[in-house]
Amino acid sequence: MKELIHQRIQQNIDTQLQLLKDAALLEEIEKAGKVCAFSLDQKGQILLCGNGGSAADAQHIAAELTGRFLKERKGLNAEALHVNSSHITSVGNDYGYNEIYARAIEAKGATGDVLIGISTSGNSNNILQAAKKAKELGIIVIGLTGASGGKLKELCDIHIPIPSSHTPTIQESHILVGHILCEIIENTLFP
Secondary structure (H helix, E strand, C coil): CHHHHHHHHHHHHHHHHHHHHCHHHHHHHHHHHHHHHHHHHCCCCEEEECCCHHHHHHHHHHHHHHCCCCCCCCCCCEEECCCCHHHHHHHHHHCCHHHHHHHHHHHHCCCCCEEEEECCCCCCHHHHHHHHHHHHCCCEEEEEECCCCHHHHHHCCEEEECCCCCHHHHHHHHHHHHHHHHHHHHHHHCC
16 A cells, blocks of 8 residues: 555656646646636636536636635636536436536626636547537637647647646646646736
8 A cells, every 4th residue: 555655646746747847838827827817807707617526626726716715805706617506407408418518608608708627538528518619609718638638629728738647646736737827816816
């Protein structure tokens, strides 16, 4: 067990070091934070979506924005799109699971908003449909994926691929990136 623990921690450290050394990727993270801050400053909103652990990450990031992250400040307009179980079950039943996020974006989204789609594979159909609907509506799409980026990378205005193919490591890095975005947003809007 000690070897397993050591391997997993080292795997996380190695991924973080790869992330830290990729100047282009760090620029994308900075750009994503600034785009989110600009949208919120213009009375836009941050919509987030994912499945499973990525849904939990989406909800975590939304909570940091609507509540607070590091600074005492007003709540910011952010929502994880899966938290309305009646919407998820009715749209899933009537239109299919692939449409659950696209329908929510159609109902709630507007030009200038930001969608953060989180998918370790980059191939989750409901996230792809959400990104397509967002693009139709003039919503900026930020994708958090694993190394390959999957099909989602082609639909993103800003793509942040974590340099790993190991799902837990990707998810650990997604929440790190989410926290960095929250800090950029706070520092930009509340200097």
